[in-house]
Amino acid sequence: MIGILLITHGTLGESLIQCACHVVNRRPARLAQLGVAAQDDPHELLQEAQRLLTVVDDGHGVLVLTDIFGATPSNIAMKLLQPGKVEGVAGVNVPMLLRVLTYREKHDIDTVVHKAITGGCDGVLHIKGSI
Structure with missing residues (x-):
């Protein structure tokens, strides 16, 4: 099973996990999060992220999901990456997380990365109402 580590600003990661728990009616295994606050030391956060990995x-790899590319959470995530073993995707949202949770047990990490990106994009829709 591909492990999942969310590295996000504040409590966003835990909130995303709680949304996923609501949908799947349980807390998925091999899923953790690291919240980044403005006062945190990035070096200490990197050590904690390495521990969470x-x-x-x-043994099947880890997908690190982060919120905003170029911000502190994604910069920490980038230091963890190991091609084919630890991969990263920025722009995490609930549809992305649910897609990863759905596909991570029976697919390799490259497929799960692809599913994360398509799930995140496919979950962004213009909702049109009727009058």
Whole structure:
């Protein structure tokens, strides 16, 4: 199973996990989050992120999901990347997380990265109401 580590601003990661728990009616295994606050030391956060990688990795790799590319959470995530073992995707949202949770048990990490991106994009829609 591909492990999932969310690295996000504040409590966004835990909120996304809680949304996913609501949908799947349980807390998924091998899923962790690291929240980044303005006063946090990025070096200390990197050490914690490295520890969390070991918690969620069962040997099949880890997908790190982060919110905004170029911000502190994604900069920490970039330092964790190891092609084919630890991959990263920015722009995390609920549809992306749900897609990853759906596909991570029976697919390799490259497929799960692709599903994360398509799930995140496909979940963004213009809602048109009727009068």
